[in-house]
Amino acid sequence: xITIQQAGKSVIxxxxxxxxxxxxxxxxxxxxxxEQVRQRGDGAVREYxxxxxxxxxxxxxxxxxxxxxxxxxxxxxxxxxxxxAAGNIRDFHARQLQQSWLxxxxxxxxxxxxxxxxxxxxxxxxGGTAAYPSSVLxxxxxxxxxxxxxxxxxTPPPKDDGGINPAVMAAAYIAGVDRVYLCxxxxxxxxxxYGTETVPRVDKIVGPGNIYVATAKRLxxxxxxxxxVAGPSEILILADxxxxxxxxxxxxxxxxxxxxxxxxxxxTDSKTVAKAVAAELEKQLAALPxxxxxxxxxxxxxxxxxxxxxxxAVDFANALAPEHLEVLCREPMNxxxxxxxxxxxxxxxYAPEPLGDYYAGPNHVLPTGGTAxxxxxxxxxxxxxxxxxxxxxxxxLEGAKEDIVTLAQAEGLDAHARAAxxxxxxxxxxxxxx
Amino acid sequence: xITIQQAGKSVIxxxxxxxxxxxxxxxxxxxxxxEQVRQRGDGAVREYxxxxxxxxxxxxxxxxxxxxxxxxxxxxxxxxxxxxAAGNIRDFHARQLQQSWLxxxxxxxxxxxxxxxxxxxxxxxxGGTAAYPSSVLxxxxxxxxxxxxxxxxxTPPPKDDGGINPAVMAAAYIAGVDRVYLCxxxxxxxxxxYGTETVPRVDKIVGPGNIYVATAKRLxxxxxxxxxVAGPSEILILADxxxxxxxxxxxxxxxxxxxxxxxxxxxTDSKTVAKAVAAELEKQLAALPxxxxxxxxxxxxxxxxxxxxxxxAVDFANALAPEHLEVLCREPMNxxxxxxxxxxxxxxxYAPEPLGDYYAGPNHVLPTGGTAxxxxxxxxxxxxxxxxxxxxxxxxLEGAKEDIVTLAQAEGLDAHARAAxxxxxxxxxxxxxx
Numbered sequence: 075x076i077t078i079q080q081a082g083k084s085v086i087x088x089x090x091x092x093x094x095x096x097x098x099x100x101x102x103x104x105x106x107x108x109e110q111v112r113q114r115g116d117g118a119v120r121e122y123x124x125x126x127x128x129x130x131x132x133x134x135x136x137x138x139x140x141x142x143x144x145x146x147x148x149x150x151x152x153x154x155x156x157x158x159a160a161g162n163i164r165d166f167h168a169r170q171l172q173q174s175w176l177x178x179x180x181x182x183x184x185x186x187x188x189x190x191x192x193x194x195x196x197x198x199x200x201g202g203t204a205a206y207p208s209s210v211l212x213x214x215x216x217x218x219x220x221x222x223x224x225x226x227x228x229t230p231p232p233k234d235d236g237g238i239n240p241a242v243m244a245a246a247y248i249a250g251v252d253r254v255y256l257c258x259x260x261x262x263x264x265x266x267x268y269g270t271e272t273v274p275r276v277d278k279i280v281g282p283g284n285i286y287v288a289t290a291k292r293l294x295x296x297x298x299x300x301x302x303v304a305g306p307s308e309i310l311i312l313a314d315x316x317x318x319x320x321x322x323x324x325x326x327x328x329x330x331x332x333x334x335x336x337x338x339x340x341x342t343d344s345k346t347v348a349k350a351v352a353a354e355l356e357k358q359l360a361a362l363p364x365x366x367x368x369x370x371x372x373x374x375x376x377x378x379x380x381x382x383x384x385x386x387a388v389d390f391a392n393a394l395a396p397e398h399l400e401v402l403c404r405e406p407m408n409x410x411x412x413x414x415x416x417x418x419x420x421x422x423x424y425a426p427e428p429l430g431d432y433y434a435g436p437n438h439v440l441p442t443g444g445t446a447x448x449x450x451x452x453x454x455x456x457x458x459x460x461x462x463x464x465x466x467x468x469x470x471l472e473g474a475k476e477d478i479v480t481l482a483q484a485e486g487l488d489a490h491a492r493a494a495x496x497x498x499x500x501x502x503x504x505x506x507x508x
Numbered sequence: 509x510i511t512i513q514q515a516g517k518s519v520i521x522x523x524x525x526x527x528x529x530x531x532x533x534x535x536x537x538x539x540x541x542x543e544q545v546r547q548r549g550d551g552a553v554r555e556y557x558x559x560x561x562x563x564x565x566x567x568x569x570x571x572x573x574x575x576x577x578x579x580x581x582x583x584x585x586x587x588x589x590x591x592x593a594a595g596n597i598r599d600f601h602a603r604q605l606q607q608s609w610l611x612x613x614x615x616x617x618x619x620x621x622x623x624x625x626x627x628x629x630x631x632x633x634x635g636g637t638a639a640y641p642s643s644v645l646x647x648x649x650x651x652x653x654x655x656x657x658x659x660x661x662x663t664p665p666p667k668d669d670g671g672i673n674p675a676v677m678a679a680a681y682i683a684g685v686d687r688v689y690l691c692x693x694x695x696x697x698x699x700x701x702y703g704t705e706t707v708p709r710v711d712k713i714v715g716p717g718n719i720y721v722a723t724a725k726r727l728x729x730x731x732x733x734x735x736x737v738a739g740p741s742e743i744l745i746l747a748d749x750x751x752x753x754x755x756x757x758x759x760x761x762x763x764x765x766x767x768x769x770x771x772x773x774x775x776t777d778s779k780t781v782a783k784a785v786a787a788e789l790e791k792q793l794a795a796l797p798x799x800x801x802x803x804x805x806x807x808x809x810x811x812x813x814x815x816x817x818x819x820x821a822v823d824f825a826n827a828l829a830p831e832h833l834e835v836l837c838r839e840p841m842n843x844x845x846x847x848x849x850x851x852x853x854x855x856x857x858y859a860p861e862p863l864g865d866y867y868a869g870p871n872h873v874l875p876t877g878g879t880a881x882x883x884x885x886x887x888x889x890x891x892x893x894x895x896x897x898x899x900x901x902x903x904x905l906e907g908a909k910e911d912i913v914t915l916a917q918a919e920g921l922d923a924h925a926r927a928a929x930x931x932x933x934x935x936x937x938x939x940x941x942x
Contacts, residue, residue, distance in 0.1 A: 152918045155911035166619060169611065175603060185600060185868050192882055193848065206919050241918050277882040299882040324927040331923040363922050410897060414627065421899035424931060428924040429900060432915045433908050434619050436896035448626055448711040448733040450894035460884035462870035463844060465855035466863060474867050477589035481866045484586045484675050485640050488797050489765040490862040493758040497858060 076355055078348050078378040085339075085377060086394055090444060092306050092335045092375065104260045104289045111264035116271045122261040127201075129231040133272045135253040145247045147240035152207075156241070159433050160211050160248045166435030167216045170454040182467035189458050191221025194274060196266035196298075197251065198281035198291075199242060201230035201258055206282075207245035208431060212438050212452065213280045213301075214249035220457035226276060227251045228266060230258025263290035267298045278457065280439075301452055305442035306335035306375075309427055310396035310416075312387050312409065313351070315344040317402035318423060322347075323354035325400055325426050330371035331364040337375035339394075341387035348378045388412050395446040398427045415446045472498060510789055512782050512812040519773075519811060520828055524878060526740050526769045526809065538694045538723045545698035550705045556695040561635075563665040567706045569687040579681045581674035586641075590675070593867050594645050594682045600869030601650045604888040616901035623892050625655025628708060630700035630732075631685065632715035632725075633676060635664035635692055640716075641679035642865060646872050646886065647714045647735075648683030654891035660710060661685045662700060664692025697724035701732045712891065714873075735886055739876035740769035740809075743861055744830035744850075746821050746843065747785070749778040751836035752857060756781075757788035759834055759860050764805035765798040771809035773828070775821035782812045822846050829880040832861045849880045906932060 110118040116133055123131045136144070145153070176186025195217050199205055210227070217225050227246055232238050238256075246254060255273055257265065262273075263283075269275030279291055280301040291300045309329040313322050326338035342348050355372060359365050381387040384403065391399060395415035403409060406421040413419055417440025418430050431438045439452035466474070475494045482491035544552040550567055557565045570578070579587070610620025629651050633639055644661070651659050661680055666672050672690075680688060689707055691699065696707075697717075703709030712733040713725055725734045743763040747756050760772035776782050789806060793799050815821040818837065825833060829849035837843060840855040847853055851874025852864050865872045873886035900908070909928045916925035 149918070151914050155914040155918075158911055159915065166611070169609060170621065172606070177600070177603065183868075185870055187604065187870070187887075188844070190848070203920055208915055208919065296879070299879075321927075321930055324923070324930045327923040328921070328927040331921060358923075358926070362926075363920075368923065406899065410622070413895075414624070415893075416895050419895060419897040421897060424900045424902050424905040425898045426905075426927040426931065428912055428916060428921075428927050429905065429908065430896070430898050431924060432912050434617075434898045434900065436619055436621070436898060440896075445730070445733075446893070446895070448893055450892075451896055453621075453894065455889065458884075459849075459880070459882055460887065461847075461850050461853060461880070462864070462874075462885055463853040463855060464859045464864050464868045464870060465840065466858045466868065468858050471858040471860075471863065474863065477592055478862055478866050480585050480589040481593065481642055482862060484583070485642065486637055486797075487762070487765060487862075489758070489761040489792075489802065490865060492792070492796075493755075493762040493860040493862050496755055496758045497860065 076352050076372050076376045076378055078352060078380060080380055085379070089337055089375060089394070092337065092443070100285055100289055104286055104293060107260040108264040108267070108290060108293055111261050111270065112268045119257050119261045119265050119270060119273070122259065123231065123257050126259050127230050128233060131231045131256050133255060133257065135255050135272070137253060138247070141243055141247045141251060141254055144238055145240055145244035147237070148244035149241070152241050153244050156207060156211065156245050156248055159208070160215060162433060162435035163211055163215045164219065167219050167437070167454050170216070171219055179470070181470045183465060183470040185462065185464040188461045188463060190461070191223060192277040192457055192459060194224045194226065194276045195222045195457060196276040196279045197225060197227045198262065198279060198283050198287060199227055199229040200283055200287070201232070205229065205239045205242045207241040208438065209282060210242055210245035210251070211249050214246065214251050216437065216452060216454045217457045218250040220454045222457050225250065225252050226266070226274070227254045228257055228262040229254065231256035260286045260290035263287060263294060267294035280452070280456070301439065301456060302441060302445065302449055304439070306337065307332040308337045308397040308442055309339070309400065310391055310394060310398070311340045311400040312384065312391060312403055313340055313342040313344070313347050314384055314403040315347055316404045317342070317347055319347055319350035320354045320358070321423060321426070322351050322402055323358055326355060326376065327358055327362065327368050328426070328428050329398065330368040330376060331362060334367055334370040334374065336371045338372060339377045339379065341379045341381055341390055343381050343384050343387065345380060348380050352378055391416070395444045397440045397442045397446065398430070400425070400427060417441050417446045417451055510786050510806050510810045510812055512786060512814060514814055519813070523771055523809060523828065526771065526877070534719055534723055538720055538727060541694040542698040542724060542727055545695050545704065546702045553691050553695045553699050553704060553707070556693065557665065557691050560693050561664050562667060565665050565690050567689060567691060569689050569706070571687055572681070575677055575681045575685060575688055578672055579674055579678035581671070582678035583675070586675050587678050590641060590645065590679050590682055593642070594649060596867060596869035597645055597649045598653065601653050601871070601888050604650070605653055613904070615904045617899060617904040619896065619898040622895045622897060624895070625657060626711040626891055626893060628658045628660065628710045629656045629891060630710040630713045631659060631661045632696065632713060632717050632721060633661055633663040634717055634721070635666070639663065639673045639676045641675040642872065643716060644676055644679035644685070645683050648680065648685055650871065650886060650888045651891045652684040654888045656891050658686050659684065660700070660708070661688045662691055662696040663688065665690035694720045694724035697721060697728060701728035714886065714890070735873065735890060736875060736879065736883055738873070740771065741766040742771045742831040742876055743773070743834065744825055744828060744832070745774045745834040746818065746825060746837055747774055747776040747778070747781050748818055748837040749781055750838045751776070751781055753781055753784035754788045754792070755857060755860070756785050756836055757792055760789060760810065761792055761796065761802055762860070762862050763832065764802040764810060765796060768801055768804040768808065770805045772806060773811045773813060775813045775815055775824055777815050777818050777821065779814060782814050786812055825850070829878045831874045831876045831880065832864070834859070834861060851875045851880045851885055
């Protein structure tokens with residue numbers, strides 16, 4: 075089922091191929107949907123909702139009171155767990171909030187950077203079994219801490235056979251979502267990007283979705299901002315001979331169960347651990363409800379790599395830049411400074427990956443597919459915009475004038491020079507060349 | 509030449525159409541170049557350099573000593589001005605640097621966020637007259653403050669009729685660029701994104717370029733990070749009846765001279781100011797070396813909009829979300845809190861836009877085309893990546909376990925629940941359903 079092999083570069087190339095990408099047909103379909111919604115607004119959204127979801131929707135949003143009412147059906151244990159998780163997520167993300175600042179000079183000049191929450195943000199939440207209340211918390215809480223003016227959720231309308239997922243509504247209520255529109259798919263993304271008669275235009279769209287939603291987000295990118303388009307889940311575990319093989323295997327399965335394209339990799343310098351983890355995977359897999367998905371994931375993208383040393387394992391982890399990285403080693407903090415690229419790092423035996431997915435506080439929306447080289451987790455920063463501001467006194471500008479003129483002239487931009495010089499009624503030399 | 513009219517929504521639509529976009533032919537050409545460089549490395553880069561730049565390049569990088577040597581030809585006044593500008597830019601951007609942090613709990617748990625400079629960044633600098641030393645400072649200084657490991661510059665090789673622009677080399681030296689490769693165009697972007705035998709792969713590419721460079725950046729986005737793809741320059745001036753019309757006109761021209769697609773708009777509630785600015789534009793334009801470009805820009809995208817009140821002007825500015833926003837009004841600070849969307853705001857009569865382009869300290873790489881609604885200026889933040897980390901004690905995980913299991917089960921992700929539960933040898937209830 076799972077392969078044990080030597081660590082090597084070919085592994086990384088294989089993993090990089092996993093990215094789900096839209097074919098021309100999907101792109102064309104989604105482009106058409108976006109264009110129709112852009113031109114015809116609500117009418118088009120309603121038509122597509124009838125066509126794809128089989129539901130007539132009036133597009134009247136649920137307000138806070140309606141969201142609260144729908145969350146009353148949530149299992150009280152789930153509701154309480156969501157509240158405790160939200161508390162941790164809030165505590166962590168509140169520490170990311172930056173203040174506007176300015177710096178003053180005795181001559182009366184000042185400049186600074188203003189930081190503000192985005193005016194309005196749209197949060198996409200998939201329907202059916204892909205609706206994860208935890209993702210609602212992870213996307214909505216940082217937005218609210220950032221000071222986003224209005225946080226709008228869109229989600230496909232429930233079909234005849236069921237209501238709206240009450241745990242999703244509970245998460246939306248707890249996290250402070252302001253309104254929920256019952257529409258989904260590419261048409262919902264288009265509505266958020268361009269606005270319709272009822273759905274207001276937003277400044278940024280976040281949240282996971284299927285290939286149509288992901289493609290729509292790519293296509294409206296620039297018109298609005300988007301979060302990253304997430305690839306399949308990944309876990310990479312560094313395990314020395316102190317690692318508990320059963321725990322390592324359980325952690326690998328927690329990612330493998332997500333998706334046949336998910337990847338779970340264990341790196342170890344211990345042949346004993348490698349073999350024991352392989353055996354544990356086999357054993358634990360049998361008992362899993364999502365065994366079929368997890369088995370496919372492990373067969374295609376699961377690996378146990380035997381390394382000459384843990385140093386080699388660290389090098390491999392840095393090259394792979396995984397979404398989740400667990401350190402099941404002695405003195406795990408010794409590894410932190412050497413792990414260059416990862417979305418989230420789980421240190422030691424009592425930090426299984428799901429602790430980060432649900433509970434500890436850091437965000438679970440993380441860079442995938444090696445992009446942890448340059449991308450960061452979703453954060454409060456993802457929901458703010460910055461504006462620089464500059465004020466100079468007359469004396470300060472007079473002091474700076476000559477340098478500005480010199481630099482502008484060096485770049486051949488004479489009107490730039492002139493804009494500074496004209497304040498002092500000094501004829502720029504180049505204006506004499508008439 | 510310039511139109512005076514009432515402010516209205518149609519103006520915004522017209523401005524939005526300006527974005528320079530690649531046609532299918534450009535995209536195809538650039539795709540081919542990227543693929544060739546990806547497959548054949550240096551050989552392809554050299555071939556394209558011969559073809560497009562008419563130059564044989566050995567791709568041997570200039571190191572710090574070589575960069576310093578080439579900057580010796582820089583006019584001393586320019587060099588000194590660059591050094592003073594760099595000092596201001598460094599001072600401003602140093603204030604953006606964030607620290608890694610962690611939060612600890614008495615039970616031994618901790619979590620936090622590590623912030624690190626990107627490992628390697630590529631800076632594109634156009635050749636010929638489009639090579640702006642100020643842009644080298646604006647891109648390179650924040651990268652170095654962020655702690656970027658290696659900062660690589662690429663720029664087209666000089667043709668027979670001239671050497672490398674010494675002011676660009678001076679800026680590169682002052683800002684701390686580590687190496688310069690003499691190659692340009694889409695082939696240089698491809699080399700940075702994928703790496704060749706001589707050009708190392710980078711994690712992010714920044715800097716302006718022509719349509720081929722911009723298209724190449726778009727196409728490699730995801731493989732590496734990029735800065736925003738900049739649109740034509742924009743200035744919007746709020747002027748009440750205290751504004752000096754000659755100064756306002758000079759500031760408008762400083763943007764209009766950039767590009768025929770540039771946009772300069774003045775909003776005022778004073779008919780007197782409107783007429784006087786129009787007259788000043790006419791007068792000052794005649795004396796400008798780049799008069800032809802500026803005149804086309806003003807004719808196509810220049811406007812003087814007469815508003816019923818300065819409140820209306822503010823609303824319009826917020827809807828337009830300009831790159832540069834000048835407040836030539838009494839008590840300019842009273843406007844700051846009402847100006848929601850702008851890349852950089854210039855307050856009062858002594859902060860002409862070129863002060864920000866060259867000197868004051870804030871970055872001049874700013875969101876254009878209305879994207880100031882959700883994008884921020886280039887900053888130290890643009891050159892870091894964040895990684896979350898989590899460590900829990902046994903007791904802490906035991907306390908969290910039930911909530912994690914509850915939430916994982918609510919999402920139908922049983923292996924997630926199991927990963928937490930297995931640490932305590934407790935059989936998850938769902939595992940009894942075999």
